[in-house]
Amino acid sequence: MRVLSGWRAPDAGQERARLEFLRHLEEHPADGMWRECAAGHITASTAVLDASRSRVLLTLHAKLKAWLQLGGHCEPGDATLAAAALREATEESGIAGLRLLPEPVQLDRHAVPCHPQGSWHLDVQYVAIAPEGARHAVSDESDDLAWFPVSDLPEPTDDVVRSLVRRALAR
Template sequence: MTLRGDAVQVLSGWRAPDSGQEKARLEFLRHLEEHPADGMWRECVDGHITASTAVLDASRTRVLLTLHSKIKAWLQLGGHCEPGDATLADAALREAEEESGIRGLRLLPEPVRLDRHRVGCHPQGSWHLDVQYVAIAPERARHQVSDESDDLGWFPVDELPEPTDDAVRTLVARAVRS
């Protein structure tokens, strides 16, 4: 199965928790239908599927966030799919491991949330259609700041740092309940 095929399968089988998430799910599937060749890839100007992860510590009381070097806000870990990714879950886990330096993350099998947000991948702008997962870090996991981050840190799930946004707050709340 291709990465696009996996994305269609994941999105088709995912049970959205509310009407807003159902609308996003259908929009993501429509995007893949309208862009069969490039809808997964950064090169698609209209937007592209991305994968991200809320990384929780083993106690599920802290979340690992990155101070993104371009956006200058605290965000979950994640990014673009790559040709070597077999599944969306693989992409989410790869991005989380690359950006955190933590090996042995345990990715929960199903996405917890979808988020569509404007990005500057192209001069005229583009959209990330982000499929968001949760990973649990091993006990005493040690992180390492990557080239994509200005900083990386653990924060109590009910005391997120600023600046961040409602999308991150909602993802963390859903992650804790998963």
């Protein structure tokens, strides 16, 4: 609630998403952060840029078969959304020493098959900068992991990833 209440949305669409995420947390105070909430749950993801900010690290998601940013579900040990985003990015990239920018850059709500009837990820998206010369390692959650020029993202990806990369570069 603190992160979303204090975040300044960059446009009207993001403001609507911010208010929707806050309403979700108000309506689901006990479980709105957790995967078990069938109505939807907060997730945290990260666009990882290289030190020069000319490349972005994307994962070929094992289930969705699309190139996406790194991220996933919040866990009880995550003290903050930023901590969840950094943990997920580190786990999925194998890169130690990622530097997470402190504020989210955008929000995204998307359907997911977390429950038999379907569910929603209310994704709070961050940016991290990899250390110079960082080497990545593919995790069990990915079919592949690769650096791509920020101006030439791979297919298949989606407009959310493109928007996240644009906003990341603006930071």
